[in-house]
Amino acid sequence: MSRPKNAMEIFKHLEKSNCRECGEKSCLAFAGAVFTGAKPIDACPRVDQVTRDLFQGGAGETGDNGEIYFAELKKEVKSCDFAEAAQRLGGNVSGERLILKVLGKDYGVDHDGIFHTDLHVNPYLGVPYLNHVLHGKGVQPKGEWVSYRDIPGGREQYSLFHRRCEENMKRLADTRPGLFEDLVHLFDAKAVEAQFQSDISVVLKFFPTVPMMVCYWDDQDDLGSSLNVYYDSTAIDNVDADSLFYLGTGFTYMLERLAIRHG
Known part of the structure; x- marks a missing residue:
């Protein structure tokens, strides 16, 4: 993995077709997004594997440290008491697997750290899942919503x-x-009464005790639209701040990929 010195170093490796499939207006804008950490390099569907490996992690991410941490958590899960974890976190045990509901779908793991789910497994979801299983306290949500910046850490x-x-x-x-x-x-979200005077509010449950609320305000009086994400104030008791970061950003990236795939 390489740490680019500037956006132009990334740009010279791109196709330069300005296809906009990444969601940016140009390849140069995309290079800037990768450099700042706003988007991962593989958000470009046309980038080759050599370039993907070269700039995975951009300038502002942990890069392959995420994969290393993922591997360490998988080792820890070998000694996890699944019955205790299921009771603590609101899951269940089926055979040799611990199963929790993730975005409304069954998401299981065995003691070898192998996941069993229809959802795509990657560090953005796998790291928070294992962190939650190993260290989550199982504190029930209070319905008190706070911005990520107000979460400790x-x-x-x-x-x-x-x-x-x-x-x-x-x-x-x-x-x-x-x-x-x-x-x-698609993700078993629940439309709820508008919060913080928003026009639309929906709540998703990453895990039974870790909900996230998305509030959206329409463009009114040419002031522009806005969107904010909130976590329940108890989320930090059930997963750490880094994992909440991964959940929010990783889920958004997944939505972007779905939008590109389905037009």
């Missing part, structure tokens, strides 16, 4: 979280009016 990463999660999800909501209906149907 979140303030330092909020600027990046805002760019990679809230701003990118807002762009999707602006261009795809059916986004929130898709969240309800």
